[in-house]
Amino acid sequence: MKRNIAYILGLFEDQEDPLFRYLKEYIESSGVACFGIEPFAEEVFGTQTFHKTVQRVQECIDILKPEMIVAHSLGAYAVLQISTDLPVILLDPSLALADIVLNNAKHYDGAYFYADGKRRVELSPEFVESIKRMPPIEKSPVNMTSQDIYIFGAGRGGYKIAERYQKHMPHAHYIFLPYANHEFSTEDDRQRILAVIKKRLDAMSNRREGVHTKPSRMCAN
Secondary structure, rough: OOOOEEOOOOOOOOOOOHHHHHHHHHHOOOOOOOEEEEOOOOOOOOOOOOOHHHHHHHHHHHHHHEEEEEEEEHHHHHHHHOOOOOOOOOOOOOOOOHHHHHOEEEOOOEEEEOOOOOOEEEEOHHHHHHHHOOOHHHOOOOOOOOEEEEEEEOOOOOHHHHHHHHHOOOOEEEEOOOOOOOOOOOOOHHHHHHHHHHHHHHHHHOOOOOOOOOOOOHOOO
């Protein structure tokens, strides 16, 4: 397998997510593969414990052996729970799964549902209990040992949460984009992200390639 980047998608994001597709097109035009990892895709969201979700992300990283991890939104919180010393770029990270899910969780006739006005997804009781035990950023175990971290805060998104990430990881580089929304939907904002990705790829261009195993569906390109 050629050089690659792992991109961890956020809540209900999949391979058709506009931000992922935009970045993927640029990355692959430079000869580097970009694999999307979907820990919170709608068809799997809420069907397993959060510990198992993080375990699957870790397995994908171990299989792909990427040069870098890019994570958006809730995918960034998942990155905190895995073990890696790879360069990491966090795009408008979310604070914690519990904050997002429990605020939108409904309980009907013994079953739990996530309902945010756009979707209604059933949640397993095991999943709900597991996220209740997940810590916020300030108390996160932060298994991630990387010292090469960039955090993008979106001025019209969750930049205050991104600032809390930076406070918790003071060695990280913090980039504030004042007019960006959570999806970084403008060309200028996306070009700022790409500039950092390119910088990291150039710095690692001589990194020795390892032996890789064929990725699973969750790690699909």
